[in-house]
Structures are given as C-alpha cells and as structure tokens.
Amino acid sequence: xxxxxxxxxxxxxxxxxxxxxxxxxxxxxxxxxxxxxxxxxxxxxxxxxxxxxxxxxxxxxxxxxxxxxxxxxxxxxxxxxxxxxxxxxxxxxxxxxxxxxxxxxxxxxxxxxxxx
Amino acid sequence: xxxxxxxxxxxxxxxxxxxxxxxxxxxxxxxxxxxxxxxxxxxxxxxxxxxxxxxxxxxxxxxxxxxxxxxxxxxxxxxxxxxxxxxxxxxxxxxxxxxxxxxxxxxxxxxxxxxx
Numbered sequence: 001x002x003x004x005x006x007x008x009x010x011x012x013x014x015x016x017x018x019x020x021x022x023x024x025x026x027x028x029x030x031x032x033x034x035x036x037x038x039x040x041x042x043x044x045x046x047x048x049x050x051x052x053x054x055x056x057x058x059x060x061x062x063x064x065x066x067x068x069x070x071x072x073x074x075x076x077x078x079x080x081x082x083x084x085x086x087x088x089x090x091x092x093x094x095x096x097x098x099x100x101x102x103x104x105x106x107x108x109x110x111x112x113x114x115x116x
Numbered sequence: 117x118x119x120x121x122x123x124x125x126x127x128x129x130x131x132x133x134x135x136x137x138x139x140x141x142x143x144x145x146x147x148x149x150x151x152x153x154x155x156x157x158x159x160x161x162x163x164x165x166x167x168x169x170x171x172x173x174x175x176x177x178x179x180x181x182x183x184x185x186x187x188x189x190x191x192x193x194x195x196x197x198x199x200x201x202x203x204x205x206x207x208x209x210x211x212x213x214x215x216x217x218x219x220x221x222x223x224x225x226x227x228x229x230x231x232x
Contacts, residue, residue, distance in 0.1 A: 002159065031217060043205065043222040056219060090159060096217050103148060103167075103209060105220060107160040 003027065004093050004108035012114045018079040021111045025072055025093030031055075032074040033094070033105060034066060038087040049074055050096050081115045088112050118143045122206045122223030129196055129230050137191040137226045139180075139206035147208040149173075149182055149189040150220065154203045163191075163204070196230045203227050 003026035013019055025032050034046040036059075045058035049068035060066075063081075068074045078085060089112075092105040123138040141147065148167045152160040164173030169184035178193045189206060206223040 002161070004159075033219060035220075042224045043220075045219040045221075048217070048219055050217060055217060058219060092160075092220075094217075103218070104150075104162060104165065106162065107152075109159040 002106040002108065004091060004106050006089075006091050006108035006111050008111060009109065010112050010114075012116065013081060014116055015081055015083060017081050017115075018077065019081065019113065021076040021078070021089055021091075021113075023074045023076070023091030023093075023108060025074070025091075026106055029093035029095050029106075030072065031094045031096035031105075032068055032072070033092040034060075034074070034076050035090045035092065036087045037090060037110070043090075046076070078113070083115050086113055086115045118147065118208060118210050118221050120206050120208055120221050120223040122204075122226055124224075124226070125203075126227040126229060129228070131198055131230055131232050132195045133230075135191070135193040135196045135200075135228070137204055137206075137228070139189045139191065139223060141187050141189065141206075141208050143187075143208055143210055145211035146184070147210050149180070150207040150209070151178070151180055151189070151191050152205045152207060152222075154205065154225070156202070160205065196228070198230045198232050201228055201230050 005024045030051045046060040048056040066076045088110045090110045092107045094105045150165045151163040153163045164175040166173040166182035172181045203225045207220040
C-alpha cells in the first residue's frame with residue numbers, strides 16, 4: 001500500500017457527461033501529480049500541484065481541470081467526456097521538500113474511467 | 117526533449133531465467149531514473165531508483181545501473197520467479213537545479229510473463 005488513495009476505483013459514464021476523480025496524497029506529501037494511462041498513449045503526465053498551487057501542465061485537455069485543496073487532497077475534473085477519454089487515471093504524491101527521498105512519486109491504485 | 121525508450125515486449129521467460137529489460141533515455145543534465153512495476157489491476161509501485169551517474173539501484177533481486185556514457189538504465193534480475201510477472205516501466209525525472217519537484221517521463225512499459 002503506497003498510502004495514496006483514489007476514489008472511485010471504477011467509473012462508467014456517458015459521452016458529454018462530467019466526472020470528478022479524487023486523490024488523497026500520503027500523509028505529509030505536498031506534491032500531487034495526475035497521470036493518464038491509455039493503450040495508445042501510454043502513461044502521460046497531466047498536471048502537477050504543489051501545496052495548493054499549480055506548478056506544471058502536461059498534455060491536459062482544456063476540458064480537464066484540477067485543483068488541490070488546503071487539506072492537500074486533489075480533484076481532477078473531466079467534462080464533455082468523449083469515448084477517447086476512457087483510460088486509467090493515476091494520482092501520485094511526493095514530499096516535494098529537500099532530501100533524497102523527497103522526489104520519489106508514490107502512486108495510487110488509479111481510477112478506471114469508461115465512457116460509453 | 118526528455119524521453120525514455122524501453123524494449124518492446126512481451127518478454128516470456130521460464131522460472132529462474134536471467135532477465136534484462138533495456139532502457140535508454142534522452143535528457144539534459146543529470147536526470148533521476150526509476151523503474152516502476154505494475155501488477156495486474158494495481159497501480160505503479162516504485163521498484164528502484166538512481167539519482168546520479170554510476171549509482172546502482174537495487175530491490176527484491178532487481179538491479180539497474182545509471183550509465184551516463186550510454187544514457188542507459190537497464191533492469192536486470194539473475195533468477196526470475198512467477199511472481200515477477202508484471203509490466204515494468206522505466207521513467208526519468210529531469211534535472212532541475214536541485215529541485216525535487218518535476219513530472220516523470222515514462223517508457224511504454226514491458227510486459228514480463230514468467231512460466232513455472
């Protein structure tokens with residue numbers, strides 16, 4: 001168990017709908033990263049938050065948004081869903097402070113999204 | 117830009133065989149290098165890491181050495197077990213002036229199946 005929790009584990013929805021994926025980082029971790037895993041694209045970085053602030057964006061669509069709350073949990077919002085958004089969405093956390101282990105990213109179990 | 121290339125799978129071995137999964141990278145400076153493992157239906161687990169040239173990461177009988185001269189980080193294990201069957205991902209975190217923050221770039225993953 002990595003200590004990172006994600007809910008829900010599975011999500012089935014229809015095209016055009018909106019969903020919210022939730023991530024709770026390991027206790028004390030300040031950084032949260034979101035990644036998308038799909039068969040055709042592999043593991044792609046979406047967005048990174050550090051202590052409530054957005055730090056970097058990757059291949060994240062404009063229909064997707066995220067935020068990190070004061071208690072450090074994060075939510076990834078996916079709207080106007082399309083069939084191609086079906087994927088496994090991972091959240092990872094890291095300490096983000098100084099020290100050799102601070103950079104290690106620990107992954108949650110993922111949320112499997114199926115858009116029908 | 118930064119990228120990771122790892123050998124295409126799938127790799128099928130008999131129990132106690134020697135394993136090598138090749139990984140090469142493209143990056144400026146001295147990135148940190150990682151191997152993650154994904155068991156069926158689960159998230160990614162950190163297997164080992166190396167943060168500077170000639171470092172050797174090791175865990176659970178797996179080893180990988182950070183080779184700056186060949187920009188490689190090949191994963192090896194002397195005697196695989198059925199329980200090692202999983203997908204293995206090579207990843208890098210770009211060097212950023214001593215910061216511990218930063219997204220991971222992943223290879224496409226290598227499926228390993230070990231038969232008894």
